[in-house]
Amino acid sequence: MRYLPHTKEDIKTMLKITGQSSLDSLFECIPEDLKTKQSIDIPQSLSEWELNAHMEELASSNIACKDYKCFIGGGSYDHFIPAIIPYLISRSEFMTAYTPYQPEVSQGTLQGIYEFQTMITELLGMDVATASHYDCGTALAEACLIALKKNREKNKIAISALAHPSHRQIVQTYIRPTGYEIIEIPYTKEGLTDMNALAGMDDLAGIAVQSPNFFGNIEDLKAVKAVADSKKALFITSFTEAMSYGLLKNPGQFGADLVAGEGQSLGIAKSFGGPGLGLLAGTKKQMRNLPGRFIGKTLDANGDNGYVLTLATREQHIKREKASSNICSNNGLNAMTAAMYLATVGKIGIREIAQQNHDKAVYLKKSLVNAGFEPCFDKPFFNEFVLKPPKGFEQKRAALIQDKCIFAGMDLEPFYPEMKQHYLFCSTETVSKDDIDQLAKEVQ
């Protein structure tokens, strides 16, 4: 096996030093009856060529092996990834390093993630951002736990029914054993979180609203903040499309206490849903409540600038059961990827790309409405929106995937049973006017 360097001679010499007679005798400290009687029943090892063939075959049975036109989002977005991103992130010094516990030989990771934290705070208008979390759903669950811990006299979290359905399920999973309660804020006919319903809810430690919401509509975060303040609840906001904050007013401007987000849009491959990038940011006041790692700036013994992991006394390896969270590994390499992406697009690029996402989505909506689709909501959106298709669309949609590799919207019914025959469409900068015109023609 090419990964195992030991020659027969090496093994002999090393065994001699250890005083053991054979490789098996190294395991004599394990009682015989605990050892397995059967070898592992898995396929024979493959050569690199055989592996390539096998993997190619598997990858080819995903439709993604072809160039497809992606008009779906729902938490995973098709954005253009410039060549320099995979090129730079595959540098083994980044990829094959551990958590930067030895800062003298980890300044690359440390400065890179420090810059990531800085750019995320810029993007979201927040004071601090952590070094990353797993995904938006788990970051949102942590934000809800913070609210419950900090508002001990209150027992509930109100979460918008238009937060990503998976995120709401994750929050439920995390909260269930704690005995606290999650209540869902219903949505209005306009496809927005029902602020009247929220106003009637009590005993709230936190209020969580996603914007743009799962239907793509931009929420009135100012109104949410006002209700949160009146109820002395923490204002938590989340998002699945990080690109939107290249254009939209950021959560900080609305006075959010905590922000949970998904950063997959920032140069990270869709990769069948993971690994993505959990973003978690807060006000300065929340700094010590936030879970996971932070990188801080400091000086070395010679007075030179350097970076270290810091505020570790919140973390599990120091605080054990009293830690702010159990998180250890985060999604560091994807945070570095996002940093590279943000540095690449810069202030000019992110604005233009975000604007084009919106422009194309508006054009797509108009084109589909002209093709016989019925608009559902009339509220401003970023790059996703809901339409009711004409009869026979379901069959047409399947054929479009099969024959033309066009993914035309996703069915909302599995997520919202009341939304029968409603589809969520998305447009990013990767689709052209011609693609949209073709889609409109096909579905007419």
Place this chain on the structure above:
Amino acid sequence: MDNQPGASGLIFNEPSLWEKSRKGRCAISLPKADVERAELDKDLTGDAPELPQLSELDVVRHYTRLSQWNFGVDSGMYPLGSCTMKYNPKTNEVQAALKGFAGAHPFSGDEFSQGSLKLMYNLEQYLAKITGFDTLTLQPAAGAHGELTGMLMIHAYFAKKGKQRSKIIIPDTAHGTNPASAALCGYIPVNIKSGEKGILDPETVAAVMDEDTAGIMVTNPNTLGLFESNISKIADIIHSKGGLVYGDGANMNAIMGIVKPGEIGIDVLHLNLHKTFSTPHGGGGPGSGPVAVGKALEPFLPVPRVVKDLDSYKLVSDYPDTIGKIHTFYGHFGIMVRAYAYILSMGAKGLLDSSRLAVLSANYIKESLKGTLNLPYDMPCMHECVFNDEFQSKNNVTTVDMAKRLLDYGFHPPTIYFPLVVHGAFMIEPTETESKEDIDQFIDAVKAIAREAEEDPEKLRKAPFLTKVTRLDEVTAARKPCLRG
């Protein structure tokens, strides 16, 4: 430092992204605006975020220089105990980047995702065979996330039985994630000490186990690198009171093909694909922490689960007792691809050999450095061995001083000050992918440092000397946190 890998060379200073930024630069090729501009209401839009403005070469040079300040497994031996810093095969990266995988949208639908689903199904099967369990979930995003998932299942199991329990037994050798994960489920950790020989005594467990205790969290091999040989007896004690045994499989790299945790009384076990199954650590993730379970906990697995139906695969969520979802989609699929490629490249024999050679190398280091460093538990070890600084402390040289000096010799230091049960711990895990020559160089370096501790202790206290920066002021960093530029 003759023949040691550590050397100095030209290394570049590099300012922050903002210092490099010049108004008007942009490093991305912008798409052509081919549709009409649609302005959003001014109340909804903000100013563009103040991101740095750079050219493409600015970005490339920035990250190239940053990368050169890092130490990775590809740079040199990285014997971090408990972290299993084995070689990360490059073919795994090629496979994960295949367009059919990397480009797959999670909502493409089962019909159009058969390749992903088949891979996940097969990987579940292989990991179940390796661990001796019936089934498992691939959804947890990291080891600690897997622990939480396992504990949530245990919590759901007792809830279903109608009587929740309040405590969980955790040995003093456990990773900090164990008590933190248990605490998230509301369990109060009951900490117990390991015995004189560094392993758990069944009597200690029996003394605290009762019918209000959900069970025990055991890392086996434990963090001293020792096999918990009483594990079956301990499991019997836990089971006799209706409890469950949680296995932390962080150290599975020592026992593949030798012990199957599912066969020796463990009820639920998490694995770290980024340790045992060779996926890169990435400077702190993303990892993947699958959780294997026996029959008792199977109904509680997270959803969706991958089900094989004749020759096709589908995602199914209809399990009434499930704990629910713990990841937005299906877990870290890209990491699963890498682990799958690794398992297929190794085969059963390759995995067994990995464990044998990992254990051989650790014992070889243990025997070679015994006498140079103090060895608190002198017995055959598994994949790692734990020394401390007792011999050097008479010269006021501590573990951290030796660790920092190792950097000058060109090695990443071992894990230091963990496990907590060993004062000044120096925990070495060489892994099976380091050659005898590299291990010998490492041993020579540690011996040379021990000599320096006698002859020039001041030098060690000031080390390292060859790195880009020297020791950093962590106290000020924590007291006056500066977390953004």
